[in-house]
Amino acid sequence: MSGESVSFWILxxxxxxxxxxxxxxKNPVRSALNLVITFLCVAGFYILLSAQFLAAVxxxxxxxxxxxxxxFVIMLLxxxxxxxxIEKGSLQKPVAVGLGIFFVVLIISSQAILxxxxxxxxxSVTQYQGTVEAIGxxxxxxxxxxxxxxxxxxxxxxxxxxxxxxxxKRKV
Amino acid sequence: xxxxxxxxxxxxxxxxxxxxxxxxxxIAVLGSVGFILTILPMLIWIERVVLALMQDRSGPNRVGxxxxxxxSADALKLFMKEDARPKNVxxxxxxxxxxxxxxxxxxxxxxxxxQNITFEHANGVQFSVPLMAGDVNIGILYILAxxxxxxxxxxxxxxxxxxxxxxxxxxxASAQLISYELSMGLSLLxxxxxxxxxxxxxxxxxxNILPxxxxxxxxRGSVMCWYWIRSLIVPVVIYTIAMIAETNRxxxxxxxxxxxxxxxxxxxxxxxxxxxxxxxxxxxxxVVSGLNAxxxxxxxxxPLNVVPFTLIPGFVWLILKIMGGIFFYTWLRGTLPRLRYDxxxxxxxxxxxxxxxVWLFIIAGMNLGTDLLIHQYPGAKQFVPQEAxxxxxxxxxxxxxxxxxxxxxxxxxxxxxxxSSGRRGSAPHIKGIPVxxxx
Numbered sequence: 001m002s003g004e005s006v007s008f009w010i011l012x013x014x015x016x017x018x019x020x021x022x023x024x025x026k027n028p029v030r031s032a033l034n035l036v037i038t039f040l041c042v043a044g045f046y047i048l049l050s051a052q053f054l055a056a057v058x059x060x061x062x063x064x065x066x067x068x069x070x071x072f073v074i075m076l077l078x079x080x081x082x083x084x085x086i087e088k089g090s091l092q093k094p095v096a097v098g099l100g101i102f103f104v105v106l107i108i109s110s111q112a113i114l115x116x117x118x119x120x121x122x123x124s125v126t127q128y129q130g131t132v133e134a135i136g137x138x139x140x141x142x143x144x145x146x147x148x149x150x151x152x153x154x155x156x157x158x159x160x161x162x163x164x165x166x167x168x169k170r171k172v
Numbered sequence: 173x174x175x176x177x178x179x180x181x182x183x184x185x186x187x188x189x190x191x192x193x194x195x196x197x198x199i200a201v202l203g204s205v206g207f208i209l210t211i212l213p214m215l216i217w218i219e220r221v222v223l224a225l226m227q228d229r230s231g232p233n234r235v236g237x238x239x240x241x242x243x244s245a246d247a248l249k250l251f252m253k254e255d256a257r258p259k260n261v262x263x264x265x266x267x268x269x270x271x272x273x274x275x276x277x278x279x280x281x282x283x284x285x286x287q288n289i290t291f292e293h294a295n296g297v298q299f300s301v302p303l304m305a306g307d308v309n310i311g312i313l314y315i316l317a318x319x320x321x322x323x324x325x326x327x328x329x330x331x332x333x334x335x336x337x338x339x340x341x342x343x344x345a346s347a348q349l350i351s352y353e354l355s356m357g358l359s360l361l362x363x364x365x366x367x368x369x370x371x372x373x374x375x376x377x378x379x380n381i382l383p384x385x386x387x388x389x390x391x392r393g394s395v396m397c398w399y400w401i402r403s404l405i406v407p408v409v410i411y412t413i414a415m416i417a418e419t420n421r422x423x424x425x426x427x428x429x430x431x432x433x434x435x436x437x438x439x440x441x442x443x444x445x446x447x448x449x450x451x452x453x454x455x456x457x458x459v460v461s462g463l464n465a466x467x468x469x470x471x472x473x474x475p476l477n478v479v480p481f482t483l484i485p486g487f488v489w490l491i492l493k494i495m496g497g498i499f500f501y502t503w504l505r506g507t508l509p510r511l512r513y514d515x516x517x518x519x520x521x522x523x524x525x526x527x528x529x530v531w532l533f534i535i536a537g538m539n540l541g542t543d544l545l546i547h548q549y550p551g552a553k554q555f556v557p558q559e560a561x562x563x564x565x566x567x568x569x570x571x572x573x574x575x576x577x578x579x580x581x582x583x584x585x586x587x588x589x590x591x592s593s594g595r596r597g598s599a600p601h602i603k604g605i606p607v608x609x610x611x
Contacts, residue, residue: 056313064320131309
């Protein structure tokens with residue numbers, strides 16, 4: 001087994017375990033921390049796929065900024081593990097388990113796993129397509145179609161930021 | 173004489189069948205981790221002595237000469253101490269928090285460029301390899317990612333201790349780190365725009381130039397070429413303020429403000445776990461000072477390219493610059509009172525952040541202007557070949573790993589003089605590995 005597949009399986013097991021723990025754990029802070037572990041594992045997958053820039057952005061934006069804000073809010077509200085959040089006697093759990101089993105059976109019976117495309121030859125992604133330079137050049141190249149959506153998205157985010165400030169601002 | 177001396181530091185590529193450039197990262201890992209962990213007691217001693225000098229008292233003077241072994245004695249005491257744990261803590265998070273703090277802060281040191289090591293190929297071609305643990309394409313982003321993960325150690329410690337002072341300390345720390353990360357990133361972005369790379373060794377190389385055309389060779393890579401002055405001083409000021417806030421040091425040490433929060437997030441920690449938070453804080457100081465040195469103060473470059481300075485190897489210069497940063501920390505701690513919380517947030521969001529944004533615009537405009545004036549097309553600067561240090565001028569030099577943006581020196585003028593060729597100088601490099609790669 002190559003080092004790549006060893007790290008893939010470790011990351012895969014950890015990420016699946018952490019995402020299950022995120023749903024299962026009753027404590028919101030623990031859920032959030034498990035989600036952070038999942039994000040870090042996803043960043044590890046990006047590195048395995050030679051997408052270094054994406055991995056760094058994943059850690060900085062999701063694990064470093066968004067989840068810290070989540071934790072901040074959870075800790076500020078100091079939810080702990082309130083009883084009200086733990087639903088008793090609701091149908092949610094059995095229905096969820098039943099639907100999950102149904103879904104697994106559906107996938108297996110449809111043989112979707114067997115019909116997945118197999119890797120042929122060497123992977124087409126080279127070491128240089130995930131670098132900052134390559135992403136920047138393809139993102140801002142006017143001959144590529146990505147420049148316009150990128151700028152539109154940034155304007156959308158700017159509008160959202162201004163909107164948040166306007167909403168939160170005190171009336172003068 | 174001088175050439176003989178310099179030749180001592182040129183290593184053969186193969187030594188008994190081992191390819192030496194491949195060993196360099198391991199040496200860097202061992203060297204940097206070993207250096208960080210052995211310098212720590214010294215750092216604490218330096219801080220205490222400098223603080224004592226500033227406050228006109230004697231400072232540590234009992235253990236060893238001038239109290240030099242005082243911090244080692246303290247470390248021994250912390251090892252021996254009983255590991256007391258309060259009753260109602262969240263056990264697993266409580267235990268893992270100091271480990272996270274230490275691991276994230278030490279691993280951030282992996283991309284600091286210590287110096288360039290020159291190797292000689294069998295056919296006589298010399299090439300240099302940066303002495304750093306991970307010469308990754310995303311260098312600065314990696315440091316930012318690690319420093320943004322540092323907040324988890326603090327937050328988890330604060331929350332799991334089940335103590336209101338700890339919780340308040342953790343909350344303050346997370347708010348402070350998020351706020352100052354922005355201005356820190358903006359100030360670093362000014363340098364990145366000028367250097368055209370996120371790799372720290374390339375940023376250092378791009379400071380190793382002549383300050384102006386026709387300048388004497390003694391000024392190559394000197395103080396005047398470092399980014400603190402080339403980015404017009406404001407980014408280095410912003411970065412220095414932000415780095416102090418990022419490491420929770422005085423005057424921004426609100427997360428552990430002892431007059432209001434006992435000891436903040438590590439109130440409930442004793443013995444080695446407390447020592448681990450202590451270690452994490454000092455290592456973080458070393459790393460952000462190292463980033464400051466590499467980005468704004470030339471990293472391993474000597475202040476003047478003349479003989480007594482150039483004989484000293486690069487990593488010594490880097491360590492000296494880092495120590496300068498540590499002295500600055502201590503200086504501020506000895507002089508400034510702690511900020512009020514709202515003043516801290518005001519400074520971060522209303523002063524540093526807009527200033528950083530405006531300065532980024534100015535730097536980008538300057539960069540674009542020089543590109544258009546000198547090279548006739550935007551983005552030219554990114555592809556100017558950078559010479560490595562300690563090399564003869566006629567020898568072609570390369571760095572070892574993903575030097576995606578660098579180009580063969582020979583084809584460089586051709587690239588510049590053909591402004592009509594489509595993407596003009598950038599597209600040909602997407603194709604693959606630059607020709608000049610020796611490996």
